[in-house]
Amino acid sequence: MVLVDSARLTTAVERLFSLLRQGNPPNDISLTAASTLRRLEREGPRRLTELAAAEGVTQPAMTQLAQRLERDGLAERTPDPTDGRVVLVRVTLAGRDLLARRREVRAAHLRDLLSSLSADDQALLAAALPALERLAP
Amino acid sequence: MVLVDSARLTTAVERLFSLLRQGNPPNDISLTAASTLRRLEREGPRRLTELAAAEGVTQPAMTQLAQRLERDGLAERTPDPTDGRVVLVRVTLAGRDLLARRREVRAAHLRDLLSSLSADDQALLAAALPALERLAP
């Protein structure tokens, strides 16, 4: 039995995400690019087709994205020693830095929002944070 | 004083948003389009410049978005009787339907995620939901 009003939680997450996105640097990378970098950071090097499937884009799109990421120094493409067809994509240090900076900007923005919340509400959010993390592992 | 780890909350929200977006219909509307439609549904008819400012895009971008929304039957543009320069944008029934369907898909997806959570975690999330809504009003 699900105790949470999933429709309301959905809306709240979407609205919050929109707000956090507001404060983005003007020339930010695309959502897919950011999501792919995060995935590479979280899961380690991955092959192109795997990334394409995971991100829900076509394989040519992921080829292009990987090339842009490489061009911008955010990712590297290296051959797989065990399979000559495969290209492994991995995030670079610069890529990790970019992710960290993005997180920092968003977190600062979020802190602003949080500061206008009551202590009670903040406590409720703090208490629910681990649950939220388990929800989206 | 902010009691919540805003960096962790940021990451959790981003991850959850990505997961919810996964199950999207292949030809979904853009984030800005969705956000604008939601705003129109929530706040009623608005003028173009107002929408542009609220969504953080330029006025020409909102003009184009409104035209696409109108072309797709999701919004209408009507003149303001009291000011001949102004165009009022309103969401149509089809637009509301689209929003409802999107919410339903996401909510169903979220229910799946929630169902694998402990009752305690679910209770924490349910308790924090109103605070989350106040955070992103």
Add this chain to the structure above:
DNA sequence: CCTTATACATAACGTGCTTTTATAAGTGCG
């Protein structure tokens, strides 16, 4: 009136994605 400000539209451009089609290289199997 005439001028200036406001609201919106239009034009020209860049990026990122999609499909489609073609090509090439590597792997695995009968």
Add this chain to the structure above:
DNA sequence: CGCACTTATAAAAGCACGTTATGTATAAGG
């Protein structure tokens, strides 16, 4: 070995979505 399958690249055409710069119509105020 030869052939099918897999993996990735490349290139073309098209649409969505954003930008800046510029144009046009209405409003507002001397």
